[in-house]
Structure formats: C-alpha cells, structure tokens
Amino acid sequence: MTAPLQNNLKTAAIRNHAAPTAVGRRPVRGKHLALLCLLPFALFFFAFQIAPLLWVTVNSLNTPEGWGLTNFQKIFGSKFYLQAIKHSLQISFWSSLFGIVIAILGSYSLRQVDSRLRDFVMAFSNMTSNFAGVPLAFAFVILLGFNGALTILLKQAGIIEDFNLYSKNGLIVLYTYFQIPLGVLLLYPAFDALREDWRESAALLGAGTWSYWRFIGLPVLTPALLGTFVILLANALGAYATVYYLTTGNFNVLPIRIAAMISGDISLDPHMASALAMVLVGLMGVITVVHQVLLKRSYHASR
Structure with missing residues (x-):
C-alpha cells in the first residue's frame, strides 16, 4: 500500500472517529442555549406568578392570634x-x-x-x-x-x-x-x-x-x-x-x-x-x- 493511500485512510479514520463527538456536542450546546433563552421567562414567571402566590399563601395563615387556619x-x-x-x-x-x-x-x-x-x-x-x-x-x-x-x-x-x-x-x-x-x-x-x-x-x-x-x-x-x-x-x-x-x-x-x-x-x-x-x-x-x-x-x- 502506497504512502499517500495510507495517509488518506488515516485521515478518513480520524474524521469518522471525531464526527460523533462533534455531533454529540451540538445538542448539548443547543440545550444550554435554550436554557439561557428560557431564563428571562423563568425569572419573570417566578417574580409575577410564583412569588405573589407564595406571599398570599403565607399571609393567609397569618392572624392577630398567630399562625394558623x-x-x-x-x-x-x-x-x-x-x-x-x-x-x-x-x-x-x-x-x-x-x-x-x-x-x-x-x-x-x-x-x-x-x-x-x-x-x-x-x-x-x-x-x-x-x-x-x-x-x-x-x-x-x-x-x-x-x-x-x-x-x-x-x-x-x-x-x-x-x-x-x-x-x-x-x-x-x-x-x-x-x-x-x-x-x-x-x-x-x-x-x-x-x-x-x-x-x-x-x-x-x-x-x-x-x-x-x-x-x-x-x-x-x-x-x-x-x-x-x-x-x-x-x-x-x-x-x-x-x-x-x-x-x-x-x-x-x-x-x-x-x-x-x-x-x-x-x-x-x-x-x-x-x-x-x-x-x-x-x-x-x-x-x-x-x-x-x-x-x-x-x-x-x-x-
């Protein structure tokens, strides 16, 4: 087998071996980007939905006599x-x-x-x-x-x-x-x-x-x-x-x-x-x- 052919086979093998790693990294980056884009909505949802609901829940249990129902x-x-x-x-x-x-x-x-x-x-x-x-x-x-x-x-x-x-x-x-x-x-x-x-x-x-x-x-x-x-x-x-x-x-x-x-x-x-x-x-x-x-x-x- 000639030297140029051996080099081509080695290059192809390296590419085939590295391809799954590159493909595997793209979804991970995509997930991180999606989570980053979701962060402002999550903060907004917590600030104007979850936090007020928690505040109302806590205050509903507060009475002049203390905490209770x-x-x-x-x-x-x-x-x-x-x-x-x-x-x-x-x-x-x-x-x-x-x-x-x-x-x-x-x-x-x-x-x-x-x-x-x-x-x-x-x-x-x-x-x-x-x-x-x-x-x-x-x-x-x-x-x-x-x-x-x-x-x-x-x-x-x-x-x-x-x-x-x-x-x-x-x-x-x-x-x-x-x-x-x-x-x-x-x-x-x-x-x-x-x-x-x-x-x-x-x-x-x-x-x-x-x-x-x-x-x-x-x-x-x-x-x-x-x-x-x-x-x-x-x-x-x-x-x-x-x-x-x-x-x-x-x-x-x-x-x-x-x-x-x-x-x-x-x-x-x-x-x-x-x-x-x-x-x-x-x-x-x-x-x-x-x-x-x-x-x-x-x-x-x-x-």
Missing part, C-alpha cells in the same frame, strides 16, 4: 362568605355553559360561511373579547338597565315584564356576553380536527347526523371543549372590574370581597383577603383536576 375557619363558618363563593360559582358556571354552547354553534357555523364573513366575525370576536370593565358595564346599563333601550323595547313588545341587570341573573347575561367571543376564538381552530371525509364515510355506512356527532364529532372535540370550558370558568371567576362598576361593589362575589378587604377603610383585612384569594385558587385547582380526570376518561374511551 383561623381565617379559613371564619370563611367556611360565615354565611356571608359562603354566599360569595356560591354566587361566584353559579355565575361562572352558567355564563361559561351558555357561552360555550353559543360558541360551539357559532364556531361550527363559521366553517360553513363565506371566507369574508368569517374573517369579519373572527376580527369582531377578537375585538369584543377585550371589551370588558367600565365600557362593558356602561354599555349594558344603556341597553338593559331599568330604563335601558332594549329593556323598554322588550317590555313594550310584551316579551318581558321586568329585568334587573344588577341581580344574579343580570350578571349571568353580562358575563355570557364576554364569554362568547373568547369561546369562539378558542373553539374555532378545534374544528380543523374534523375532516369532511369522516362525515362522508359515516353517511355511507348509514350513520345519521346525531350518530356522527355522538361517535365521531364530540369525542374528537371533547379535549378542546373541556379546556375551553375551564378557561371560561377561570375568566368568570376572576372578573372584577365589570361587576364592580355595574353594582358599585354591592354584589357579593369573591373578587368584590377580596378587593374590599385590601382597599376599604372600614373592613381593611389583607390577611383575610389572602385567605379568600387562596379559596379562589383552590376552586380553580379543583376545577383543573376535574378537567384532567375527564380528559383522561375521554382519551381512554376514544381508544
């Missing part, structure tokens, strides 16, 4: 606070239920219409999903207040005798309004998972519309429906500005009670406010756990 005992032993929890859950549940039903119908209908109308409705939904707080409360007072334009028209038409926007039912209507656009934005992409040939195949096999939605459509959409419902619940449970400016803080829901205890001159009690906030966090935790259990059941049932 006294604040939570007062909450669950008081009819006033239990009423706030009940009202928050009722308004959140019914507004989320009505909102997601209307959002399902709206999202499915958007799939069947012209693209220009679809784009307009989606843009409008994106805009109205951020229409909340004082402007929304003011708009509903003009429309559905005691002397609102729509209230007077419905009374003259004999459709309703009376409507109290400032009651629990009125708040459910108000909450449902800002739940619908958010539900449409979240559910509209989920309908991409339904393929048209599935419907055609089901029809060829003799399945009707109800059978198609029961055995194909709804099982496919179940994860998106449950996830959207949980998001709508969280959106309603934490709503504060709209209900405050509509009822001037006189309706008994958890966000109003929490705000009253950290900004009120008479009932200033930040530790009790922290305990109520932890109750709100606990409610969302229970809802999230139930959501995960239902997701697992739907996953196993669809297999």
Whole structure:
C-alpha cells in the first residue's frame, strides 16, 4: 500500500472517529442555549406568578392570634362568605355553559360561511373579547338597565315584564356576553380536527347526523371543549372590574370581597383577603383536576 493511500485512510479514520463527538456536542450546546433563552421567562414567571402566590399563601395563615387556619375557619363558618363563593360559582358556571354552547354553534357555523364573513366575525370576536370593565358595564346599563333601550323595547313588545341587570341573573347575561367571543376564538381552530371525509364515510355506512356527532364529532372535540370550558370558568371567576362598576361593589362575589378587604377603610383585612384569594385558587385547582380526570376518561374511551 502506497504512502499517500495510507495517509488518506488515516485521515478518513480520524474524521469518522471525531464526527460523533462533534455531533454529540451540538445538542448539548443547543440545550444550554435554550436554557439561557428560557431564563428571562423563568425569572419573570417566578417574580409575577410564583412569588405573589407564595406571599398570599403565607399571609393567609397569618392572624392577630398567630399562625394558623383561623381565617379559613371564619370563611367556611360565615354565611356571608359562603354566599360569595356560591354566587361566584353559579355565575361562572352558567355564563361559561351558555357561552360555550353559543360558541360551539357559532364556531361550527363559521366553517360553513363565506371566507369574508368569517374573517369579519373572527376580527369582531377578537375585538369584543377585550371589551370588558367600565365600557362593558356602561354599555349594558344603556341597553338593559331599568330604563335601558332594549329593556323598554322588550317590555313594550310584551316579551318581558321586568329585568334587573344588577341581580344574579343580570350578571349571568353580562358575563355570557364576554364569554362568547373568547369561546369562539378558542373553539374555532378545534374544528380543523374534523375532516369532511369522516362525515362522508359515516353517511355511507348509514350513520345519521346525531350518530356522527355522538361517535365521531364530540369525542374528537371533547379535549378542546373541556379546556375551553375551564378557561371560561377561570375568566368568570376572576372578573372584577365589570361587576364592580355595574353594582358599585354591592354584589357579593369573591373578587368584590377580596378587593374590599385590601382597599376599604372600614373592613381593611389583607390577611383575610389572602385567605379568600387562596379559596379562589383552590376552586380553580379543583376545577383543573376535574378537567384532567375527564380528559383522561375521554382519551381512554376514544381508544
């Protein structure tokens, strides 16, 4: 074997031996770079999510008598606070239920219409999903207040005798309004998972519309429906500005009670406010756990 050929073989062997090391180092560098890029987000998340939650948790256990569960005992032993929890859950549940039903119908209908109308409705939904707080409360007072334009028209038409926007039912209507656009934005992409040939195949096999939605459509959409419902619940449970400016803080829901205890001159009690906030966090935790259990059941049932 000639000397040039031996040198070429040695060079090739060295390259083949060194290649895995170089390839093996690139993923390590990529991971380090990814972790470095993730660091600002992690710091931001800890500073504005984890740290405040820890602070609220610690303060919820602080009482004038010392550390303990006294604040939570007062909450669950008081009819006033239990009423706030009940009202928050009722308004959140019914507004989320009505909102997601209307959002399902709206999202499915958007799939069947012209693209220009679809784009307009989606843009409008994106805009109205951020229409909340004082402007929304003011708009509903003009429309559905005691002397609102729509209230007077419905009374003259004999459709309703009376409507109290400032009651629990009125708040459910108000909450449902800002739940619908958010539900449409979240559910509209989920309908991409339904393929048209599935419907055609089901029809060829003799399945009707109800059978198609029961055995194909709804099982496919179940994860998106449950996830959207949980998001709508969280959106309603934490709503504060709209209900405050509509009822001037006189309706008994958890966000109003929490705000009253950290900004009120008479009932200033930040530790009790922290305990109520932890109750709100606990409610969302229970809802999230139930959501995960239902997701697992739907996953196993669809297999």
